Amino acid sequence: DQQVKQNSPSLSVQEGRISILNCDYTNSMFDYFLWYKKYPAEGPTFLISISSIKDKNEDGRFTVFLNKSAKHLSLHIVPSQPGDSAVYFCAASALPGGGADGLTFGKGTHLIIQP
């Protein structure tokens, strides 16, 4: 039972345009969400996170939006750059306040930025 779902295995976007990666979750206990970026042969790299008390968090070119009623979040990358080509994982946690709970990951979306 996949509690975090990324329904697009891959996404191709032209350089300079906006990339939008989507993520849905089913577990109502999740209240902290993170996006990770992964290159081949490397570990996931933390990008940005959002707590359920917010609906938006922005960090440079990356913005995460959370729609708690729809159990949906999205990562926007503007403008997209060639170095953004990677696999992006959505992850969720039920303990935002410094707990040691493991993260539940989606299956990832492979973002390809076309020159």
Add this chain to the structure above:
Amino acid sequence: AAGVIQSPRHLIKEKRETATLKCYPIPRHDTVYWYQQGPGQDPQFLISFYEKMQSDKGSIPDRFSAQQFSDYHSELNMSSLELGDSALYFCASSTRQIAKNIQYFGAGTRLSVL
């Protein structure tokens, strides 16, 4: 900045052998997590330790055990290896001094069981 260090990076074992993976967290991080990522799969949480005590347990097989030592490094011990144990094993670390569960990952150990 120092990152999470995992060793070895690659490991080849035969069925029924044992393996030990090591993880050195970011300095001053007090929590360590282990994940398993099979081919084409998402990382699956195995187990975590906070201040040398087991904190949370995920889908870790009974054949696996782990511990966190006084210097905060952690080891994942895997016995009676099976072909299905072939995967990438990630370690991550975090600190409760920052009120966010942001986990920082190492580069992983690729285990191949033949």
